[in-house]
Amino acid sequence: MKKLLAAALIVCSVFLSTHILNSQNLKAFNNGVSQKVHLSGMVNTFAGNIKHSYDVLNYKLQLNVYDCFKTPFPKSFSAYELITLRVDSVINSIRLNAVNNSLFVDSVRLLNYSLLSISHSSNILSVVLNRYYNPGEIVNIEIYYRHKNIYDSAFHVNNGLVYTDCEHQGARKWFPCWDKPSDKATTDITVKVPSNVLLGSNGLLRDSSKTGDTIYYHWVSRDPMSTYLVTIAGSTDYNLEIRYWPKLSNPLDSIPIRYYPKPGETYANVRDSMNMLVDFYSSRFGEYPFEKIGFASSDNQAIGCMENQTLITMYPGTWVLWGAGHEFSHHWFGDLITCGTWADVWLNEGFATYCEALWYENLLGVNEYKNAINLQAQTYFTGNNGRPIYNPEWIDNEPNNIWTLLYYPLMYSKGSCVLYMLRNVLGDSLFFDVIHSYVTDTNFTFKNAVTDDFTAKINQVTGQDYSWFINQWVKQPNHPIYQNNCNFINLGGGNWRVNLVVRQIQINTPFHKMPVEIKVHFTDSTDTLMTVFNNSNIQLFSFDFNKQPDSLNFDPDNKIILKQGTTTIGITVISDIIPKRFELSQNYPNPFNPATKIKFSIPKTSQVKIVIYDLLGKEIKILVGQQLNPGEYETDFDGSNFPSGVYFYRLTAGSFSAINKMVLLK
Numbered sequence: 001m002k003k004l005l006a007a008a009l010i011v012c013s014v015f016l017s018t019h020i021l022n023s024q025n026l027k028a029f030n031n032g033v034s035q036k037v038h039l040s041g042m043v044n045t046f047a048g049n050i051k052h053s054y055d056v057l058n059y060k061l062q063l064n065v066y067d068c069f070k071t072p073f074p075k076s077f078s079a080y081e082l083i084t085l086r087v088d089s090v091i092n093s094i095r096l097n098a099v100n101n102s103l104f105v106d107s108v109r110l111l112n113y114s115l116l117s118i119s120h121s122s123n124i125l126s127v128v129l130n131r132y133y134n135p136g137e138i139v140n141i142e143i144y145y146r147h148k149n150i151y152d153s154a155f156h157v158n159n160g161l162v163y164t165d166c167e168h169q170g171a172r173k174w175f176p177c178w179d180k181p182s183d184k185a186t187t188d189i190t191v192k193v194p195s196n197v198l199l200g201s202n203g204l205l206r207d208s209s210k211t212g213d214t215i216y217y218h219w220v221s222r223d224p225m226s227t228y229l230v231t232i233a234g235s236t237d238y239n240l241e242i243r244y245w246p247k248l249s250n251p252l253d254s255i256p257i258r259y260y261p262k263p264g265e266t267y268a269n270v271r272d273s274m275n276m277l278v279d280f281y282s283s284r285f286g287e288y289p290f291e292k293i294g295f296a297s298s299d300n301q302a303i304g305c306m307e308n309q310t311l312i313t314m315y316p317g318t319w320v321l322w323g324a325g326h327e328f329s330h331h332w333f334g335d336l337i338t339c340g341t342w343a344d345v346w347l348n349e350g351f352a353t354y355c356e357a358l359w360y361e362n363l364l365g366v367n368e369y370k371n372a373i374n375l376q377a378q379t380y381f382t383g384n385n386g387r388p389i390y391n392p393e394w395i396d397n398e399p400n401n402i403w404t405l406l407y408y409p410l411m412y413s414k415g416s417c418v419l420y421m422l423r424n425v426l427g428d429s430l431f432f433d434v435i436h437s438y439v440t441d442t443n444f445t446f447k448n449a450v451t452d453d454f455t456a457k458i459n460q461v462t463g464q465d466y467s468w469f470i471n472q473w474v475k476q477p478n479h480p481i482y483q484n485n486c487n488f489i490n491l492g493g494g495n496w497r498v499n500l501v502v503r504q505i506q507i508n509t510p511f512h513k514m515p516v517e518i519k520v521h522f523t524d525s526t527d528t529l530m531t532v533f534n535n536s537n538i539q540l541f542s543f544d545f546n547k548q549p550d551s552l553n554f555d556p557d558n559k560i561i562l563k564q565g566t567t568t569i570g571i572t573v574i575s576d577i578i579p580k581r582f583e584l585s586q587n588y589p590n591p592f593n594p595a596t597k598i599k600f601s602i603p604k605t606s607q608v609k610i611v612i613y614d615l616l617g618k619e620i621k622i623l624v625g626q627q628l629n630p631g632e633y634e635t636d637f638d639g640s641n642f643p644s645g646v647y648f649y650r651l652t653a654g655s656f657s658a659i660n661k662m663v664l665l666k
């Protein structure tokens with residue numbers, strides 16, 4: 001918070017009197033955001049705590065999906081799988097995810113060895129090994145299995161199009177696997193298809209051998225990936241265009257970009273801006289980390305676009321800038337660093353949605369960046385289900401329904417807005433330092449991160465404790481609702497005091513502390529912008545000026561984008577001595593042109609309303625409408641926009657009501 005602290009000290013110079021800011025707000029800064037935290041210099045990798053009895057190193061798949069491309073396009077295929085795993089704790093059996101409705105397992109054996117005893121029920125394939133294995137030993141298990149002729153929303157077949165769509169429990173429907181995002185493995189996938197099929201998968205095409213009307217595509221991934229990012233996509237209709245992205249680190253070396261669109265799909269927009277996009281993300285997040293970039297069309301059976309590692313599947317109609325901007329950013333936030341558990345999936349989706357806005361900012365300017373985030377904020381407000389982004393129950397037991405897990409208004413919209421606010425709080429320089437340091441940290445890259453890892457990274461890079469920020473916005477539900485009151489007090493001698501009481505009234509989430517910008521406009525058409533740290537509820541901020549304030553904006557740039565509420569201005573506190581009774585005084589001057597003042601007294605805290613009526617009894621303006629503490633107040637009525645005539649003003653406060661007459665004479 002060094003930047004914010006500096007800003008506060010600079011704005012002090014505009015005050016006639018700085019004692020209030022010094023004693024209160026500066027203390028707030030020191031108590032709030034500027035606490036130094038003692039860090040060892042190394043981020044504590046919480047994701048490293050996600051342990052399992054074994055770690056899959058490689059999935060080798062040989063899939064015979066030849067018939068899936070032939071009439072009547074069955075969804076059944078036969079397959080061979082070789083799983084190479086490293087034992088991490090003593091075991092004599094392993095469990096794999098394999099959905100019974102989708103898969104039939106014929107046999108399992110140790111590589112080149114004996115058949116193993118298995119059971120396959122409740123979507124778990126249990127394999128009894130031939131002996132106990134110790135940590136560090138490598139086990140190779142061969143599985144012969146078949147996919148049934150069944151629609152399972154993961155292995156899709158449609159008139160010559162075959163593709164997979166796996167987030168978040170789909171991989172186990174087309175190959176037995178330990179289907180957790182925390183277990184990353186390399187892949188080696190060979191697919192047998194008719195010779196008129198173009199087929200892509202993860203990694204690089206090792207070879208494609210054609211025999212008669214059959215072709216074998218052999219794809220190998222150098223880099224490990226979570227199982228939900230493993231994919232194949234093939235079609236008799238695909239076109240293939242290959243372009244190249246010259247690496248920033250070595251322009252003589254380049255990464256292939258493979259496009260597999262269907263005929264008639266307009267993908268030129270994406271293709272022609274792709275190198276710019278790779279450049280942009282690479283400069284922000286570190287150079288594109290994988291060996292290939294790929295896009296392949298899916299169809300409307302998919303749940304959407306999918307950021308499969310090095311082969312994104314594109315839903316119909318998404319070959320557009322935001323589609324590519326979102327999915328491609330997942331290659332850093334989701335693929336390179338994968339959420340450690342499904343409770344942390346906002347680290348995928350909140351970040352990718354925020355990257356859409358960054359991409360807009362880069363292409364179209366800061367207003368489009370703000371517009372994009374504004375739309376996300378509206379989506380959140382409309383769809384907020386009252387839950388926090390982070391649900392610890394999902395660490396071990398994620399919901400089976402993908403849209404319960406990936407609830408858009410939370411994971412995408414609120415998640416992206418949290419990053420928007422984090423950038424506002426840290427400032428651009430620190431924010432992008434945090435993001436770059438996170439996404440290039442070898443504790444996480446080609447591995448996983450959990451929410452607390454990201455928090456620790458913020459703290460490490462800034463040297464300050466921002467746990468409160470992630471806790472309130474990510475681990476708590478809902479958002480703050482402000483009901484602020486502001487008064488301008490004439491101190492005499494041309495001096496004025498602005499009293500702003502910042503109050504949060506929500507009961508569905510704790511108080512959210514935040515730095516807030518406050519802009520005061522003066523009658524001489526000047527203004528001043530101040531930043532205060534609002535770290536307690538019903539907090540008074542007082543500012544003294546040697547000129548008359550005219551109006552005040554609370555958070556004028558809407559930096560706290562996930563807030564609601566109001567700031568009421570224009571009621572002057574004449575005295576906070578508790579009056580004996582309710583009273584509504586005669587306005588003065590009267591008659592008036594065009595403005596007049598109305599004094600009133602409130603003996604106890606009340607919901608106060610002052611309304612102006614015309615001669616016919618029609619309400620023409622609400623002057624005051626808020627809760628007020630006991631005191632004597634004054635408010636102004638400006639009749640510039642109303643015709644001459646007799647008007648009435650009524651005060652209601654609790655059960656008290658009074659009405660007076662006034663005359664506007666132009």
Ligand SMILES: [Zn+2]
Binds near residue numbers: 326327330348349352
């Ligand atoms: Zn996404």
